[in-house]
Amino acid sequence: MNGKRLASVVVDAGGTSTSWAFNYKDSTRTVIETESFHPFNFNETFFSRNRIFLKNQVTEKVPLYFFGAGMGKMENKQILSNFLQPYFSELTILTDIQGLVLSLGMDNGAIAIMGTGSVLVEILNGTIRQQIGGLGHLLGDEGSAYYFGRLVLTAYFDGQLSDNQISELRKRIDLSQKSKEELLNMKYEVARLAADLDPELFYEYHVWNIDSFFKTHFDDKIEVDKVAFVGSYAFFQRHLISKELQSRGIRMVKFIRKPIELFCDKFAIY
Incomplete structure (x- = not known):
C-alpha cells in the first residue's frame, strides 16, 4: 500500500505469469507481476496465497478488468469471479483474445x-x-x-x-x-x-x-x-x-x- 487513491485495476493473465496494473487517481500506475492465474493453477492453496496479495494491494473497491487465458469456459470464469468479487466494486472478466480484439x-x-x-x-x-x-x-x-x-x-x-x-x-x-x-x-x-x-x-x-x-x-x-x-x-x-x-x-x-x-x-x- 502506498497511500494513493486507487481508481481501477487491469489484469493480463497468461500461462506463465500475471500482470496486475494498479491505476491511481493521480494518473499514475504500478504494475506487479505475480504467478499465473490460469485455471489449471486454481486450488485452495493458490487462492489462499492470492488473498493475501489482494488484501495488501487493493486498498478500496474499484472496477476490475481481467483478461486471461482459460476464461472462455464459464466454469473457470465463475470460480474466478467468486474469488475476486469481495475485493472489487465490479468485475469484467474476458479471455485474453477478447481483450486484444477490443484493445486493438x-x-x-x-x-x-x-x-x-x-x-x-x-x-x-x-x-x-x-x-x-x-x-x-x-x-x-x-x-x-x-x-x-x-x-x-x-x-x-x-x-x-x-x-x-x-x-x-x-x-x-x-x-x-x-x-x-x-x-x-x-x-x-x-x-x-x-x-x-x-x-x-x-x-x-x-x-x-x-x-x-x-x-x-x-x-x-x-x-x-x-x-x-x-x-x-x-x-x-x-x-x-x-x-x-x-x-x-x-x-x-x-x-x-x-x-x-x-x-x-x-x-x-x-
Missing part, C-alpha cells in the same frame, strides 16, 4: 499469440470469426516458446545436435535420468529454453518453429492481409516473422511483447 480495434485481420503457447484468431467485422490452434502443448502450439524447446529436445534425443549445442542445452536444463516424454511434459522448463539458449547457436530451430507456425495456422486455413503479433516469443523473433509475412504479402500491424499496456490504454479508469 481491428475490424478485419488476425491476431497471433506466440508466447508460452500459440493461437491464431481471425477477426471479421470486429468479431472473432475463427480460432486456429490453441490446442495445448501436447497437441500443437507450433510457433510458441514451448514448441521451440520441443524441437530442440527432440533433436537431442534423435542425436541431431552438435557437441556445442548439447553443451549449451545441458547448461539450461537437467537432462539426466529423465525420458523424452518426461522432459516434454515439463511445459514451462521447456518453454524457457527459447529465452535461455544461445539464439545464434540454435537459429535454425527458431526458423523451423516460425515456419511450422505459418504452415499449421495459415496455409489453407485463413486469408488475411494484416496480422498483429502478441507475446514474448513473437517479439524476440520478429525479424523472422517479418520475413515470412513479407514473402506472403501480409502486413504486420504491430508486435506486442506484453498486452498489459494495451489493455490499460483501452480500459483503465483514473
